[in-house]
Amino acid sequence: DQQVKQNSPSLSVQEGRISILNCDYTNSMFDYFLWYKKYPAEGPTFLISISSIKDKNEDGRFTVFLNKSAKHLSLHIVPSQPGDSAVYFCAASAGASGTYKYIFGTGTRLKVLA
Amino acid sequence: DAGVTQSPTHLIKTRGQHVTLRCSPISGHKSVSWYQQVLGQGPQFIFQYYEKEERGRGNFPDRFSARQFPNYSSELNVNALLLGDSALYLCASSLVSRRGGIYEQYFGPGTRLTVT
Numbered sequence: 001d002q003q004v005k006q007n008s009p010s011l012s013v014q015e016g017r018i019s020i021l022n023c024d025y026t027n028s029m030f031d032y033f034l035w036y037k038k039y040p041a042e043g044p045t046f047l048i049s050i051s052s053i054k055d056k057n058e059d060g061r062f063t064v065f066l067n068k069s070a071k072h073l074s075l076h077i078v079p080s081q082p083g084d085s086a087v088y089f090c091a092a093s094a095g096a097s098g099t100y101k102y103i104f105g106t107g108t109r110l111k112v113l114a
Numbered sequence: 115d116a117g118v119t120q121s122p123t124h125l126i127k128t129r130g131q132h133v134t135l136r137c138s139p140i141s142g143h144k145s146v147s148w149y150q151q152v153l154g155q156g157p158q159f160i161f162q163y164y165e166k167e168e169r170g171r172g173n174f175p176d177r178f179s180a181r182q183f184p185n186y187s188s189e190l191n192v193n194a195l196l197l198g199d200s201a202l203y204l205c206a207s208s209l210v211s212r213r214g215g216i217y218e219q220y221f222g223p224g225t226r227l228t229v230t
Binding site for chain 1: 118147149154155156157158159162170172204206219220221222223224
């Protein structure tokens with residue numbers, strides 16, 4: 001049972017344009033969501049998070065949007081840069097209930113073309 | 115400041131053997147979690163430890179065990195290795211809220227385990 005889904009395995013975007021990565025979840029108990037970036041041979045790197053009490057969080061070129069009614073979140077990268085090419089994972093947890101684990105999606109490979 | 119460190123980087127074992135993987139968290143982080151990542155998938159939760167106690171366990175067999183030491187470092191042990199245990203094993207550390215929930219986790223580079 002895949003509670004966190006990233007339905008696009010890959011995405012290609014031109015440098016300078018917007019990259020939009022999507023993530024859907026099924027568990028309504030999830031209240032904390034995160035995006036991680038992963039380069040080959042490295043561990044995932046934390047990018048940005050959002051609590052379910054918000055619908056948007058920005059950090060520089062990265063913005064995460066949360067639509068609780070649709071159980072959907074997205075990561076926007078503007079402008080995209082070649083160094084953003086990596087695999088992006090969304091993750092979710094039911095933090096308010098004091099749980100302890102993240103559920104990860106299967107990842108989307110982003111390629112930013114120069 | 116040093117990030118999460120893991121050792122060894124790579125490991126090759128034979129079916130039926132035992133393996134121990136090690137993790138040192140970021141200074142000040144008292145929670146350590148272990149994940150398994152196989153090719154093409156996201157990390158799968160194995161364990162979380164906080165204050166030397168197991169606080170959560172994922173859907174893994176009893177061949178998998180872990181512990182946390184007084185300095186908050188951790189070990190993951192896998193007995194009777196199977197070919198399917200070949201994966202990248204990730205350790206992550208985090209701060210913990212008063213209610214026991216965790217904040218963002220910071221991952222180490224992982225240990226690549228190959229079982230032949």
